[in-house]
Amino acid sequence: MVDNDMRVDFYKEMVRIRTYEAALQRDYHADKAPAWDIGAGLIPGEMHLSAGQEPVAVGLCANLEQGDAITGPHRPHHLALAKGVDMKAMTAEIFGRDTGLSHGKGGHMHLFDPSQHFSCSGIIAQGMPVAVGQALAFSRRGTANVAVAVAGEGAANQGGFHEALNLASMWKLPVIFIIEDNDWAISVNRETATPIKDGSLRASAYGMPSARIEGNDVDAIYDACRTAVERARAGGGPTLLEIHTVRLWGHFEGDAQAYRGDELAAATENDPIPLYEKRLLAAGLLTEDSIGSIKAQAEEEVEAAIAYAKASPEPKPSDAYLHVFA
Amino acid sequence: MVDNDMRVDFYKEMVRIRTYEAALQRDYHADKAPAWDIGAGLIPGEMHLSAGQEPVAVGLCANLEQGDAITGPHRPHHLALAKGVDMKAMTAEIFGRDTGLSHGKGGHMHLFDPSQHFSCSGIIAQGMPVAVGQALAFSRRGTANVAVAVAGEGAANQGGFHEALNLASMWKLPVIFIIEDNDWAISVNRETATPIKDGSLRASAYGMPSARIEGNDVDAIYDACRTAVERARAGGGPTLLEIHTVRLWGHFEGDAQAYRGDELAAATENDPIPLYEKRLLAAGLLTEDSIGSIKAQAEEEVEAAIAYAKASPEPKPSDAYLHVFA
Amino acid sequence: MTAPVDVEAGARRVTTAKAISEAIAQEMRANPEVFVMGEDVGPYGGIFGSTGGLFEEFGATRVIDTPISETGFIGAGIGAAVEGMRPVVELMFVDFLGVCFDQIYNHMAKIHYESGGNVKVPMVLMMAVGGGYSDAAQHSQCLWATFAHMPGMKVVAPSNPYDAKGLMASAIKDDNPVIFMFHKGVMGLPWMAKNPRSIGAVPEEEYTVPIGKAAIPHPGTDVTVVSVSMSVQHCLDVAEKLEGTTSVEVIDLRSIVPLDREAILASVAKTGRLVIVDEDYRSFGLSGEIVATIADKDPSMLKVPVQRVAYPDIPVPYARVLEYEALPTRDKIEAAIAAAMKG
Amino acid sequence: MTAPVDVEAGARRVTTAKAISEAIAQEMRANPEVFVMGEDVGPYGGIFGSTGGLFEEFGATRVIDTPISETGFIGAGIGAAVEGMRPVVELMFVDFLGVCFDQIYNHMAKIHYESGGNVKVPMVLMMAVGGGYSDAAQHSQCLWATFAHMPGMKVVAPSNPYDAKGLMASAIKDDNPVIFMFHKGVMGLPWMAKNPRSIGAVPEEEYTVPIGKAAIPHPGTDVTVVSVSMSVQHCLDVAEKLEGTTSVEVIDLRSIVPLDREAILASVAKTGRLVIVDEDYRSFGLSGEIVATIADKDPSMLKVPVQRVAYPDIPVPYARVLEYEALPTRDKIEAAIAAAMKG
Ligand SMILES: Cc1ncc(C[n+]2csc(CCOP(=O)(O)OP(=O)(O)O)c2C)c(N)n1
Ligand SMILES: Cc1ncc(C[n+]2csc(CCOP(=O)(O)OP(=O)(O)O)c2C)c(N)n1
Numbered sequence A, B: 001m002v003d004n005d006m007r008v009d010f011y012k013e014m015v016r017i018r019t020y021e022a023a024l025q026r027d028y029h030a031d032k033a034p035a036w037d038i039g040a041g042l043i044p045g046e047m048h049l050s051a052g053q054e055p056v057a058v059g060l061c062a063n064l065e066q067g068d069a070i071t072g073p074h075r076p077h078h079l080a081l082a083k084g085v086d087m088k089a090m091t092a093e094i095f096g097r098d099t100g101l102s103h104g105k106g107g108h109m110h111l112f113d114p115s116q117h118f119s120c121s122g123i124i125a126q127g128m129p130v131a132v133g134q135a136l137a138f139s140r141r142g143t144a145n146v147a148v149a150v151a152g153e154g155a156a157n158q159g160g161f162h163e164a165l166n167l168a169s170m171w172k173l174p175v176i177f178i179i180e181d182n183d184w185a186i187s188v189n190r191e192t193a194t195p196i197k198d199g200s201l202r203a204s205a206y207g208m209p210s211a212r213i214e215g216n217d218v219d220a221i222y223d224a225c226r227t228a229v230e231r232a233r234a235g236g237g238p239t240l241l242e243i244h245t246v247r248l249w250g251h252f253e254g255d256a257q258a259y260r261g262d263e264l265a266a267a268t269e270n271d272p273i274p275l276y277e278k279r280l281l282a283a284g285l286l287t288e289d290s291i292g293s294i295k296a297q298a299e300e301e302v303e304a305a306i307a308y309a310k311a312s313p314e315p316k317p318s319d320a321y322l323h324v325f326a
Numbered sequence C, D: 001m002t003a004p005v006d007v008e009a010g011a012r013r014v015t016t017a018k019a020i021s022e023a024i025a026q027e028m029r030a031n032p033e034v035f036v037m038g039e040d041v042g043p044y045g046g047i048f049g050s051t052g053g054l055f056e057e058f059g060a061t062r063v064i065d066t067p068i069s070e071t072g073f074i075g076a077g078i079g080a081a082v083e084g085m086r087p088v089v090e091l092m093f094v095d096f097l098g099v100c101f102d103q104i105y106n107h108m109a110k111i112h113y114e115s116g117g118n119v120k121v122p123m124v125l126m127m128a129v130g131g132g133y134s135d136a137a138q139h140s141q142c143l144w145a146t147f148a149h150m151p152g153m154k155v156v157a158p159s160n161p162y163d164a165k166g167l168m169a170s171a172i173k174d175d176n177p178v179i180f181m182f183h184k185g186v187m188g189l190p191w192m193a194k195n196p197r198s199i200g201a202v203p204e205e206e207y208t209v210p211i212g213k214a215a216i217p218h219p220g221t222d223v224t225v226v227s228v229s230m231s232v233q234h235c236l237d238v239a240e241k242l243e244g245t246t247s248v249e250v251i252d253l254r255s256i257v258p259l260d261r262e263a264i265l266a267s268v269a270k271t272g273r274l275v276i277v278d279e280d281y282r283s284f285g286l287s288g289e290i291v292a293t294i295a296d297k298d299p300s301m302l303k304v305p306v307q308r309v310a311y312p313d314i315p316v317p318y319a320r321v322l323e324y325e326a327l328p329t330r331d332k333i334e335a336a337i338a339a340a341m342k343g
């Protein structure tokens, strides 16, 4: 069960992630003017930020160890940071620098940190089978590590979801499947794409335990993940968790979200961080002062990472030809 | 409900299909000697026969009209015949003749009869989305036709199954998904591949009605399909039916089935045609005489189709270059 | 081969994205069997604007937002086409072909042949291709050769709004499956750097551009430069720059299948020098096929080695400096022309 | 380039299928991280015998029968490889690549590059290719060029048992993803017509054949015939038949990626005449790339037009008479050699 120390840590980590995403958002847009050009600026390319989904990453990763694996989706920063991926190297990667996780070859949708067994992919649902294979390796080697596959509710309609869940259940592997249900797949609402309300019901197609967690509450998410992770570590096989969360910003930066209408205002009111902050304040776990210093510390760490990235050299053009083969 | 006239018709149609498959089996092997060569003889290539699965095709197709569609799998003959595909043209196709359904271009796994809206594909589960599209066309045009996708229990672990069911349910299309559960996918038993016993439960992942039909009994299959087809015609959307049946012969011709062990003997005892025959005899719907004449009639039709195929010309070699583009 | 129709000054100028959606709209008005399906093709209007305005005009029954189930909805497109409808299906990025390729190459492309000509699949599968804006290894490829290597599909890739509209109209009218590849860089998107050639004069009335016919937007006599899609814009820029020093004949293939081999042969017969500019991967692709087209006939047509300015055989890197090292840029095209002229 | 090791008369002769499973068994004995996964690879021993005997020796934890979920289990292979295991995964027929291609080309092939070299994917993906026995459009293709066009995978396709064993050993030891394509016709299957070359002398001890090196199983001086996989057997038959009249140099590529361009260039520099024999589709594939390899360097090396004996750009038809019209047969190879000699 979640105790008060953990709650403060959860809060800190969520603030850290949000601070990170906000800073990236700022720097992403900073130099794309005058005409907004996606390829221009310090951070080029598509950018999928995770604001609103911090409770998922934080509640999940508080249950994970360094040797556990995560395969993340196109929207990966919250997961990477919560898992322990080095913020400096990750930021340098996103800025396309030679000091980045992948020397600037991967970018925001392709973050690889083998020391944390963290990876992500820009192709919907395709990280899910990869996590199954990591779990297979863990189980063959007899470690108690688990592999976690994270995907959106849109991804749960992709064939790879089905095949991965079936395999993991068939082979009773230590996998936790997390569906981040933020109601949207770009502009397509869940109701247009998914004929059932509770996606965790899909687990029964594989004889797999599951739960849907409402409320975007880090405490509840932690508890649900804990049950799943413990089951997996104990050899009890996989679990599917569908976690209802919220996408506070556009699908990608530059998305005007005209399709959201009123729902967007409601979503904004459901920002999980102020809500959690209020609870912790009320419970006396935080004070205005401690909040201030937590935020300041986050700012400091994030700005240091960004400064590191900006100060880092770009890769040499000819490095493009390296690393095709090992 | 099934009445007695229908029962006799079911029996006739099952006998007709079995007679057909047995004759193909005979001619397939006839001239592959001395060394058994898959590419040699009157019927070359892979050959997946449907003996044991006749109740599925017959119970299903008794509910269908010419304007309804079927997409079948690699094991298609029972479905094609029951749907009304012309036996002569189909046989000529399997013998690779110019008078065949596709002038010898398609062969046994690629039977196309647009007049019956019948097609099949050798790629597991990939006919399922195609049926969804046929149903989409029917529904856009406001016909009461339905589309049926048939696949094996092995195919239900393929991503295409998941996507097709989800789409059909989301769009409430007139599709019936039939899973022929014959316990085997080549040499891989259902228990090795599918972690749940009742595959029809998978429909709940899409909010779709479903049933599993045990017993390989054409009457029960007819009834279940009837409910599904009526629902679809009435605009009630798709249904998933998992029908437990039996694969009496090898996966393909030439399969020694060493992997089956005792189960094969049990399967052979469950041949649905003698069992049904016995029931109809006991009920006085058949006599030894009428059975004899039904079988003779089937032999006659089948041998005529084979004779037609054998007498038909081969395509011209240069026809290989036709039909790449319309 | 025809150069794009001459359009008078003052004619309406639109983006390629608008030209495509206009062609679809006109076909939809003319034929109730035409419909559109894909991810974010509805109210959003297509991530790259290819279906802008269609949802507003035709509604949700003819402009269908799908779940993220490419095998499912491309297969559904095939099924609808088999029943005689004319679906225009969007695969958002070509890079996603791997989740649905079986439907594309084993079904969409082969059904007509397997059925001995009895079943037609009149379907357009459109998709965005290309890089240049740091979208990295899974969102920046061209891959036209991957489709072209598989028999049974036509493959088109326009370089400008005029051709895009005419080719889309042809594609929808065609009784065969047509892969319609629009490079993000030619769409004239408000949020991407663009060559002015991505906005151009486009007649409002319906017209077609024939599939399988190359264009020669810049005739010349010294060297043949064959290209397709976005790279054609760069080739034209270079050809114009070199006017007076080198007479460059730019061939815009427009279609990859059928490939207009005659146009290539005729030009190389004249120039004896060949530069191929291809944003798809270099090896086992378009550039090799073009060379082989000549060597099949007469290798002595080529006075000098062929210059292939193609994407090197590396995944697309993210960092701008790495990506531009690999892309077929104007500088590289110019250097290749110089090398061909020297050789 | 090395011709296959000389083996004394009386040496053990085995089928290619046996050679492959033996290589896998030896690697599995040597390294506990090697395991096998796929459909019917267990008790059945692989539909084409590539895993015969492995289940009996290594059991179900190391020889894993999978559900029909190619995206699932190829992805799982990638995950295991990322964690340092060395999976040998079987995709039963290359023709099924469409249901799992994203895992193959967007993940297996790219992870190493995207990770800047930090994550290795030491995985073998083996599969049956080829036709000639009326398995029609969805079960008879070669498609090596489809893999080869995508960067990040090695691609090998042996023509005989000796090379198959040595290339499989190399593939399993390789730190990169390797596509291992065995043509059904070279496997020496008891149930398929076969060229005697599909059974051959194979040492029992472990050895490797290097990936990326062509062999010259039949040296010659008049004309270069480049081929790979099953077609090499036909080329050798023809070369032997023509001995005394035409001196044919047969190059067995063995690997398509890396392509041994030096071997091709050296031979064509000598002969000036080139025949390419390729069971994969003709256009946008291997044959074009080979021609371009020469034209990149010096088109005047070619004294006469290139002869491409490749699979025409048509889906594979079912009827024997149609299929053999399309296949690269000995007759066609002989005719192409004659044409090259005349030209
Ligand atoms: C196979 C595939 N299809 C489509 C896309 C394009 N795409 C990128 S993100 C996205 C929406 C994903 O929605 P969801 O899974 O709910 O995740 P979210 O963006 O909400 O976090 C789509 C369609 C893709 N990357 N891969
Ligand atoms: C995508 C794909 N994977 C594998 C195969 C090879 N294959 C053909 S039939 C078959 C088994 C099918 O089992 P099931 O779906 O239960 O049908 P059944 O043969 O029992 O009728 C397999 C694995 C294929 N044709 N397509």
Ligand SMILES: [Mg+2]
Binding pocket: A152, A153, A154, A180, A181, A182, A183, A184, A185, A186
């Ligand atoms: Mg979402």
Ligand SMILES: [Mg+2]
Binding pocket: B152, B153, B154, B180, B181, B182, B183, B184, B185, B186
């Ligand atoms: Mg089965």
